[in-house]
Amino acid sequence: MLNTNQNCNIGFVGLGVMGKNLALNLADHGYRVAGFDLDANKIQDVLDTEERERPDTKKEARIIGCSNMENMLSNLAKPRVVVVLVPAGQPVDIVCNNLIKAGIESDDIVVDCGNSQWTDTIRREAEYKDYFKFFGTAVSGGEVGARFGPSLMPGGDADSWKHLQPMWEAVAAKVDENGKPIISNTPGKPVTEGEPCTAYLGPNGAGHYVKMVHNGIEYADMQLICEAYHLLRSLLGYEPEEIGKLFAQWNQGELDSYLVEITADILQQYDAATGAPLVDMILDSAGQKGTGRWTSISATQMGVPAGIISESVYARALSTLTTEREHAAGILTAEVESGEIAAEDVEKAIEEALYCAKICAYAQGFQIMRAAEKEYDWTFNFSDIAKIWRGGCIIRASFLQRIADAFDGNRELENLLLNDYFADTMAKKQAGLRKAVVLAAQSGVPTPAFFSALAYFDGYRSEVLPANLLQAQRDYFGAHTYERVDGEPGQKYHTFWQEEGRPERKV
Numbered sequence: 001m002l003n004t005n006q007n008c009n010i011g012f013v014g015l016g017v018m019g020k021n022l023a024l025n026l027a028d029h030g031y032r033v034a035g036f037d038l039d040a041n042k043i044q045d046v047l048d049t050e051e052r053e054r055p056d057t058k059k060e061a062r063i064i065g066c067s068n069m070e071n072m073l074s075n076l077a078k079p080r081v082v083v084v085l086v087p088a089g090q091p092v093d094i095v096c097n098n099l100i101k102a103g104i105e106s107d108d109i110v111v112d113c114g115n116s117q118w119t120d121t122i123r124r125e126a127e128y129k130d131y132f133k134f135f136g137t138a139v140s141g142g143e144v145g146a147r148f149g150p151s152l153m154p155g156g157d158a159d160s161w162k163h164l165q166p167m168w169e170a171v172a173a174k175v176d177e178n179g180k181p182i183i184s185n186t187p188g189k190p191v192t193e194g195e196p197c198t199a200y201l202g203p204n205g206a207g208h209y210v211k212m213v214h215n216g217i218e219y220a221d222m223q224l225i226c227e228a229y230h231l232l233r234s235l236l237g238y239e240p241e242e243i244g245k246l247f248a249q250w251n252q253g254e255l256d257s258y259l260v261e262i263t264a265d266i267l268q269q270y271d272a273a274t275g276a277p278l279v280d281m282i283l284d285s286a287g288q289k290g291t292g293r294w295t296s297i298s299a300t301q302m303g304v305p306a307g308i309i310s311e312s313v314y315a316r317a318l319s320t321l322t323t324e325r326e327h328a329a330g331i332l333t334a335e336v337e338s339g340e341i342a343a344e345d346v347e348k349a350i351e352e353a354l355y356c357a358k359i360c361a362y363a364q365g366f367q368i369m370r371a372a373e374k375e376y377d378w379t380f381n382f383s384d385i386a387k388i389w390r391g392g393c394i395i396r397a398s399f400l401q402r403i404a405d406a407f408d409g410n411r412e413l414e415n416l417l418l419n420d421y422f423a424d425t426m427a428k429k430q431a432g433l434r435k436a437v438v439l440a441a442q443s444g445v446p447t448p449a450f451f452s453a454l455a456y457f458d459g460y461r462s463e464v465l466p467a468n469l470l471q472a473q474r475d476y477f478g479a480h481t482y483e484r485v486d487g488e489p490g491q492k493y494h495t496f497w498q499e500e501g502r503p504e505r506k507v
């Protein structure tokens with residue numbers, strides 16, 4: 001293992017999937033990295049890869065391996081910057097405490113680049129402030145993104161950001177003047193032009209919060225695509241390959257996105273062992289690490305309607321009840337309506353449904369962040385958020401340029417659905433969403449995210465909802481009071497339901 005004691009620009013703790021690739025990305029941009037991992041094989045792996053990929057083999061290594069944290073710190077220029085890329089939760093605190101023991105100083109910056117819960121980031125910034133500056137930067141883009149350009153969502157103190165900004169802007173994904181990702185997945189040939197997919201998002205947990213919402217939207221996006229696939233397969237009897245080709249076609253239009261692109265690819269893949277479509281050989285039980293659930297919980301806690309995101313979390317949970325579902329399938333039947341449906345009409349309806357439901361899901365995501373601004377005293381630039389999601393991250397899509405434009409035009413936009421482009425699109429395409437939901441209901445295909453999207457759209461555009469009846473019910477059984485449509489705002493009334501004549505009094 002190398003230990004050259006030369007000054008490095010940045011240290012890494014954790015050289016797993018994300019740490020290794022982000023370190024190599026930094027090296028490609030001319031930064032010298034000192035890396036440490038508990039697992040010596042991981043250190044060796046990054047050193048071997050760096051050697052293989054080094055553009056000029058005669059030049060010295062751009063990444064050095066360190067046998068412990070003291071060694072890593074001694075290799076870093078001051079103020080030191082240490083990126084932590086270990087599993088979220090307790091390991092991050094273990095690393096922070098180990099850095100303190102290893103002699104980190106109060107001017108040094110420790111950057112948590114994992115999928116940490118934003119409340120942990122807020123706590124950590126305060127807890128470690130006497131020892132070092134704790135800064136959050138959430139990363140999206142998986143392995144390839146980390147290696148060649150992720151979307152970076154930084155949050156923490158503004159001075160630390162000034163120090164980190166040039167590095168983060170260098171390694172982040174880049175988009176061109178039309179908001180399209182500029183891709184180069186060749187080691188040693190990083191993209192240096194274009195607009196970087198990173199922007200300072202605010203203090204303490206702001207970056208991790210925004211990443212969490214990104215993942216909540218990711219859950220919804222993925223679930224909606226899966227429902228579209230399920231409908232096409234069940235209603236039209238299409239094979240995965242056929243659906244893959246259709247998705248590839250949709251990906252040329254408004255649905256252009258990384259998730260639709262990879263779905264098209266996945267569905268055209270066959271299993272080497274059996275010759276069956278690969279998707280049919282994969283167990284239908286979805287995993288989740290928690291970020292989608294956190295988004296749903298945070299929305300619920302703040303009273304933000306985010307049903308599509310929540311339904312997407314529940315859909316994953318329902319999918320894991322494999323044995324129960326097998327049992328229920330033998331007992332519970334569906335009375336389904338069958339009839340002739342023109343394939344072309346169904347395809348068009350599902351394509352429109354996917355776009356409309358996607359708009360509603362993103363609208364919910366941005367509403368969650370708007371509520372979080374008040375809750376945590378942050379001021380988000382929603383246009384910046386949409387812009388830094390245009391490249392590098394899992395939900396990257398050309399559609400995000402539309403969102404950036406919507407907020408550029410009006411920072412105070414109450415809801416994305418009220419922007420001219422989105423309102424107009426919903427007006428033109430909602431028939432497809434309605435049709436998809438009807439077809440799903442009639443044929444017994446579970447499409448909770450599509451249903452939820454339509455209910456959100458119809459609920460949000462309703463001047464009157466049956467919540468008046470609900471308030472009366474609450475007042476009836478619990479004297480919870482209500483306001484009158486003709487009363488002073490805030491003035492509460494209670495009807496004495498059990499008394500003769502049921503008098504109503506101000507409360």
Ligand SMILES: NC(=O)C1=CN([C@@H]2O[C@H](COP(=O)(O)OP(=O)(O)OC[C@H]3O[C@@H](n4cnc5c(N)ncnc54)[C@H](OP(=O)(O)O)[C@@H]3O)[C@@H](O)[C@H]2O)C=CC1
Pocket residue numbers: 013014015016017018019036037038039042085086087088091094095113114115116139140141142143
């Ligand atoms: N993988 C992905 O696509 C994405 C992951 N993330 C997030 O990034 C973070 C890292 O993920 P990922 O790289 O996939 O995880 P990995 O498990 O691949 O890598 C984590 C590495 O950290 C090491 N480690 C754990 N504890 C310590 C410690 N105390 N000191 C030094 N090294 C330690 C682990 O060693 P050992 O294995 O020996 O424990 C392991 O090598 C997570 O928060 C994850 O949620 C974010 C975006 C995408």
Ligand SMILES: O=C(CO)[C@H](O)[C@H](O)COP(=O)(O)O
Pocket residue numbers: 115139140141142215218287288289290291292394
């Ligand atoms: O952060 C990510 C991408 O943005 C990860 O891929 C994410 O952790 C995947 O989440 P889950 O395992 O819950 O599906």
